[in-house]
Amino acid sequence: MPGEFAAGEAVPDGYRGAPDEAGPRRVEQRALADEPTEGIRPATDVQYDRFIDGQTRWLQDMLWETALRERGERLDVNTYLALRLGTVGIYATIAQFGLVGGTEITAQEFASPLFRAVIESGLYAATLGNDRYSYFKESEGGQLKYNIFTALMVEHPQWTERQAMTEGIVIRDRMAQV
Secondary structure, three states: OHHHHHHHHOOOHHHOOOOOOOOOOOHHHHHHHHHHHOOOOOOOHHHHHHHHHHHHHHHHHHHHHHHHHHOOOOOOHHHHHHHHHHHOOHHHHHHHHHHHHOOOOOHHHHHOHHHHHHHHHHHHHHHHHHHHHHHHHHHHOOOOOOOHHHHHHHHOOOOOHHHHHHHHHHHHHHHHOO
16 A cells, blocks of 8 residues: 555654554654644635635745845845735735634635734734844844844944834834734
8 A cells, every 4th residue: 555655664764763652653654644633624615725825925925035035135124024924924824724723714804904904913923023033043144034123224224233123123012912
C-alpha cells in the first residue's frame, strides 16, 4: 500500500522515532495518522475559493517583499503597512476562519468594512507587537528586515531610534483599540 511505503520504508532507520505505547511506533506514522483527524473537513466552494485567494495573495505579497529587499528598498510607513497587510497573512487568516471553525461567513459579512477593520487592526496590532520584539534581534544580523520602526525613521530621518519605537508602539496600541 502506498501510504505504508511512504510512512515506513522510505524513511531511513536513523530517522525513525522511538516506540510509543499510545499509538504508532514511528514518529512519521503518528504525523501521518494525525493529519486526517485534525480539523480537516470538506470545504464549501466559497470557503475553498477564499482559502485559495487568501493563500495566493499572501504568496504574492511575500514575493513583493523579497523583490523590495533584494533591491535594497527602504520603505515609508504606508508602503510598509501595505506590504505587511499581505505578508502577515491577514487575508489568508480571514479565509482560515471558515475552514477551521466549520462556518461560512456570508459575502455581506465578509465585505463589511467593520468586519475587515476588526480583523485587520487586530492582526496589525499583533504584527507591530512582533516588530517590537524582533527589532533588536534582526538589526544585529546585518540583513535588511522591514519593520514599523525603520519605516518611521525613513519618513522622519531626524528621529532617534527611541522616538521611532515610541511612535511605533503608539500606532500598535491604536490598532489594538479598534
